[in-house]
Amino acid sequence: MNPLATLVNPFEGTVVQDAWSAPAVDVASIHQDAFEQCLLALASVSRDRPDSVLIFGPAGSGKTHLLSRLQQHLVATSSAAADGVLRCVFVSARLQTNAQLLWQLVRRRLATDLLRKQQGLTQLQRLVAHQLAAVRGEPPKRWVQALRILASTDGEFISEHLEQVAQRLDLGRDLFVALGHLIHNRFLTDAAAWLRGDSLPEAALDRLGLGREEQEDREEAARQIVPALCRLAGETLPIVFCFDQIEALQSHPDDRDSLFRFGRMAADLADADANVLLISCIQSALRDLLDVSVRASDRDRIFKRRAFLEPLTREQVDALILSRLDSVPELKALRARSPGARYYPFNERFVAELASNGPCLPRRVIAAAAAAFEAKKHGSAPSRVDVETFLESSFGERRAEALEQGTPAESRDTLMHGLPLLWAVRGAGRATAGGGRAQGIDLLLPSGKEPLGVTICNETNMTSFAASLRKLVQRPADEAPPPRRTVLLRDARLGVSPKAKRTQEYLAELEKRGVRLLQPSREALSALEALRSLLSDARAGDLAAGGEAVSETTVSGWLSRNLEDDLADLAEALEDTAPHEAPKEARLLRDLGEVMLRRCIASLDELAAELGRKPEEVRAVAEQHPSRFGVLQGPPVVLFAHVPADALVTG
Amino acid sequence: MKQGDGAASSARDTELELALVEALARMGKPASAAELRKALPKPFQRPAAELTRLLDALAKARTIFVAAAGKTSRYTHQDPALRVEQAILTALGGGPLSRPELTKRVKQAAPGLEKAMGAALNALLKRGAVREHPKVGKLPLRYALDPPDPAPFLAKATKEIKAVLSKLAPHGVSLSSVYLALGRSLGIEGAAPAIEDKPEGDEGEVLAAVRALAAREPPGALLSVRAVRAMRPLEKARFDRAVLRLSEAGKVVLHHHDFPASLPAAERAELVEDSRGTHYIGIAPRRGA
Numbered sequence: 002m003n004p005l006a007t008l009v010n011p012f013e014g015t016v017v018q019d020a021w022s023a024p025a026v027d028v029a030s031i032h033q034d035a036f037e038q039c040l041l042a043l044a045s046v047s048r049d050r051p052d053s054v055l056i057f058g059p060a061g062s063g064k065t066h067l068l069s070r071l072q073q074h075l076v077a078t079s080s081a082a083a084d085g086v087l088r089c090v091f092v093s094a095r096l097q098t099n100a101q102l103l104w105q106l107v108r109r110r111l112a113t114d115l116l117r118k119q120q121g122l123t124q125l126q127r128l129v130a131h132q133l134a135a136v137r138g139e140p141p142k143r144w145v146q147a148l149r150i151l152a153s154t155d156g157e158f159i160s161e162h163l164e165q166v167a168q169r170l171d172l173g174r175d176l177f178v179a180l181g182h183l184i185h186n187r188f189l190t191d192a193a194a195w196l197r198g199d200s201l202p203e204a205a206l207d208r209l210g211l212g213r214e215e216q217e218d219r220e221e222a223a224r225q226i227v228p229a230l231c232r233l234a235g236e237t238l239p240i241v242f243c244f245d246q247i248e249a250l251q252s253h254p255d256d257r258d259s260l261f262r263f264g265r266m267a268a269d270l271a272d273a274d275a276n277v278l279l280i281s282c283i284q285s286a287l288r289d290l291l292d293v294s295v296r297a298s299d300r301d302r303i304f305k306r307r308a309f310l311e312p313l314t315r316e317q318v319d320a321l322i323l324s325r326l327d328s329v330p331e332l333k334a335l336r337a338r339s340p341g342a343r344y345y346p347f348n349e350r351f352v353a354e355l356a357s358n359g360p361c362l363p364r365r366v367i368a369a370a371a372a373a374f375e376a377k378k379h380g381s382a383p384s385r386v387d388v389e390t391f392l393e394s395s396f397g398e399r400r401a402e403a404l405e406q407g408t409p410a411e412s413r414d415t416l417m418h419g420l421p422l423l424w425a426v427r428g429a430g431r432a433t434a435g436g437g438r439a440q441g442i443d444l445l446l447p448s449g450k451e452p453l454g455v456t457i458c459n460e461t462n463m464t465s466f467a468a469s470l471r472k473l474v475q476r477p478a479d480e481a482p483p484p485r486r487t488v489l490l491r492d493a494r495l496g497v498s499p500k501a502k503r504t505q506e507y508l509a510e511l512e513k514r515g516v517r518l519l520q521p522s523r524e525a526l527s528a529l530e531a532l533r534s535l536l537s538d539a540r541a542g543d544l545a546a547g548g549e550a551v552s553e554t555t556v557s558g559w560l561s562r563n564l565e566d567d568l569a570d571l572a573e574a575l576e577d578t579a580p581h582e583a584p585k586e587a588r589l590l591r592d593l594g595e596v597m598l599r600r601c602i603a604s605l606d607e608l609a610a611e612l613g614r615k616p617e618e619v620r621a622v623a624e625q626h627p628s629r630f631g632v633l634q635g636p637p638v639v640l641f642a643h644v645p646a647d648a649l650v651t652g
Numbered sequence: 653m654k655q656g657d658g659a660a661s662s663a664r665d666t667e668l669e670l671a672l673v674e675a676l677a678r679m680g681k682p683a684s685a686a687e688l689r690k691a692l693p694k695p696f697q698r699p700a701a702e703l704t705r706l707l708d709a710l711a712k713a714r715t716i717f718v719a720a721a722g723k724t725s726r727y728t729h730q731d732p733a734l735r736v737e738q739a740i741l742t743a744l745g746g747g748p749l750s751r752p753e754l755t756k757r758v759k760q761a762a763p764g765l766e767k768a769m770g771a772a773l774n775a776l777l778k779r780g781a782v783r784e785h786p787k788v789g790k791l792p793l794r795y796a797l798d799p800p801d802p803a804p805f806l807a808k809a810t811k812e813i814k815a816v817l818s819k820l821a822p823h824g825v826s827l828s829s830v831y832l833a834l835g836r837s838l839g840i841e842g843a844a845p846a847i848e849d850k851p852e853g854d855e856g857e858v859l860a861a862v863r864a865l866a867a868r869e870p871p872g873a874l875l876s877v878r879a880v881r882a883m884r885p886l887e888k889a890r891f892d893r894a895v896l897r898l899s900e901a902g903k904v905v906l907h908h909h910d911f912p913a914s915l916p917a918a919e920r921a922e923l924v925e926d927s928r929g930t931h932y933i934g935i936a937p938r939r940g941a
Contacts, residue, residue, distance in 0.1 A: 349731055
């Protein structure tokens with residue numbers, strides 16, 4: 002029997018998903034120089050000297066792997082930290098978003114990573130423990146222990162300290178209150194959602210003791226919160242921001258504005274505190290565009306150090322192959338039986354060829370070795386990966402994941418980033434973010450003779466929802482007029498409370514002016530999320546089939562030829578110029594949607610009574626929207642909320 | 653034969669194959685089937701004909717290699733051509749060597765494979781990985797990793813030029829005028845041709861441009877191929893060739909563009925293209941080069 006037949010292929014998996022994923026195998030000599038630059042920069046910020054590193058590398062050269070190595074290094078050397086655990090706050094963000102929402106993405110990533118637990122405490126709690134220790138002149142370990150045990154009982158001293166810190170660092174009341182909850186493990190879900198920048202209902206804000214969501218511009222709010230959190234962290238520990246997939250910000254390959262915005266955001270972060278370290282990874286192909294897009298003064302602050310990832314040398318290829326081969330214990334044992342065959346089951350010529358087939362990149366080497374190993378296992382070379390099949394399966398996996406895990410809080414990002422990409426895939430032209438000077442418009446999508454204005458209003462909080470509608474209704478005289486065709490988009494999982502009087506009034510007024518409220522189905526949002534994730538990975542060179550990067554053009558062409566029905570329907574619904582429901586029917590649809598979110602299933606008569614409408618009117622609206630409601634013929638006739646089968650929790 | 657017998661026999665063959673490869677690696681030099689038989693553990697000491705059959709099969713699958721075919725074939729666990737190439741490159745790492753010196757070093761590093769040296773050396777010379785240093789003065793023809801320093805070859809010419817200068821200096825002819833005249837007679841136009849005429853020609857010019865540009869950027873910066881090209885307006889094919897030679901010689905690192913087809917033809921032409929159609933957009937001096 003072939004001794005390899007039952008063994009795991011040690012070369013499986015060529016793409017490191019993010020900086021928090023531990024790499025299967027790490028060869029320290031590969032990209033050692035770039036790694037050392039990161040460590041030098043970290044040492045620099047630890048001495049209160051702001052620093053930054055820009056890392057260039059072609060697709061598949063190991064940029065994300067390098068970030069992951071840094072994260073692992075920080076964990077491995079954590080015993081050197083004052084508390085024995087946390088050397089610095091580590092934040093990793095893949096920039097898969099619309100550049101208009103960049104600060105919001107950074108806020109979400111920063112909050113998520115601050116709330117990651119290490120040995121029972123979040124990074125945020127450890128941060129505060131370090132500060133408490135510094136104030137009292139005591140070892141941080143003592144306060145880490147104290148927070149672990151006393152977080153809820155010894156709250157007064159901690160709260161008092163937090164208040165002093167909040168005043169000194171000008172954190173603002175709401176951030177101070179939210180931090181207090183998170184340190185003391187109170188209302189964790191809502192407090193964490195607030196820190197991430199999610200819209201919260203009034204009741205949740207009241208419970209948290211936070212003020213109303215008066216900040217209408219969520220991007221501006223994020224721009225204030227993120228530096229405040231940096232100041233908080235920077236008091237005692239360095240804070241490391243790793244930005245990966247910067248190219249995914251671009252709405253099209255020549256898009257300079259997105260890179261300019263990235264430069265501005267990163268420069269503001271660099272200025273937020275002397276303890277901030279920025280590590281940015283970008284594809285070599287964007288080298289020239291980055292230079293002309295980012296302001297020189299910003300470049301000086303955010304790209305202080307430079308590093309590039311070199312192609313592998315023969316020695317590095319050797320080390321990579323041998324490390325991977327020895328990463329499977331059964332294979333290692335088998336190899337030990339034939340010490341003379343250094344590369345068993347490969348031979349020297351094969352390894353030499355891997356090194357000489359330029360450009361010699363880790364992903365290519367690993368993919369070629371994976372194919373060769375499969376051939377050794379099965380006696381014949383594996384069939385070549387068909388790109389179309391790969392894309393179909395990759396799109397399906399991403400769609401299923403989004404359907405299962407996507408939340409309404411994320412769908413604004415999905416729509417803002419995904420719709421311009423969808424328009425480009427359809428060959429319908431380039432979208433404009435921001436809607437020109439028209440107040441309240443998030444996107445302008447080319448459509449026929451005149452552009453279509455899109456406003457995304459996913460606020461859970463009805464006051465904020467009303468505020469965003471007010472921008473459209475009460476347009477200042479000196480503002481540019483809104484587009485003649487405007488659509489409001491709202492996640493179908495978010496209702497519109499009939500009790501929200503102002504919101505309902507504004508909606509009715511806008512509907513009178515021809516503005517439509519469209520609530521995309523979960524299927525459409527999931528497909529849009531899959532589309533943007535696939536295109537972003539392709540643009541960043543992180544989409545590989547058989548070790549070869551799949552280009553954005555290939556993905557775009559495939560998506561165009563195989564556009565999901567849900568996406569085609571969404572685009573069609575957005576562009577629809579046919580007459581729509583009269584305001585009365587539109588109101589009934591909103592109210593029915595809101596009731597079904599609460600009740601999920603109910604008889605038609607009960608629903609009609611609750612809504613104060615005739616059963617036949619309710620039934621007609623339900624039947625016109627099969628993506629949202631189902632109708633059981635009865636008797637009695639029953640309506641239920643439509644939930645995609647793939648989104649149901651199984652097992 | 654029973655099915656089980658077939659499987660057992662195949663397993664025994666695999667064990668023997670592993671033992672053969674292991675023995676070859678242990679011996680560290682090419683060996684015949686008879687020599688290998690002696691080196692194998694007792695249970696594997698099969699008749700020489702059977703061993704030869706297995707060795708030939710392993711060689712066919714390129715698990716091992718035939719170092720010298722003929723009446724008595726000799727086998728080795730490493731590709732002889734590659735092994736000798738590596739031995740040559742390692743030997744020359746310490747500086748230029750004459751042919752006998754090189755042969756001696758290769759013989760020590762790759763015993764039994766010295767016959768492959770001629771072909772390996774020719775291949776390296778053809779690729780530009782090894783350079784020939786012609787005979788000069790008392791020094792014989794030698795081989796090295798870097799091109800020869802032209803200074804010793806110009807000794808006689810330099811002496812003559814110095815004589816010309818001493819003869820003309822009293823009549824108002826300066827050193828730079830002599831350089832300019834020399835440059836013109838060698839077909840080099842423009843100011844300070846003697847300085848521009850680096851020994852490495854186009855490669856030297858491009859390398860100088862890369863280093864000059866790198867000096868303006870933070871250490872470790874990836875430079876734009878377009879910017880380097882703009883600094884040294886050579887004809888495209890010459891510039892590309894020079895850059896690729898510098899990369900082969902380990903003087904610079906190149907970063908390729910993943911999807912050059914997405915660029916307009918004019919922009920693509922500004923990149924460096926190699927014989928496989930790979931387009932390079934980034935360049936940097938290799939550390940330590």
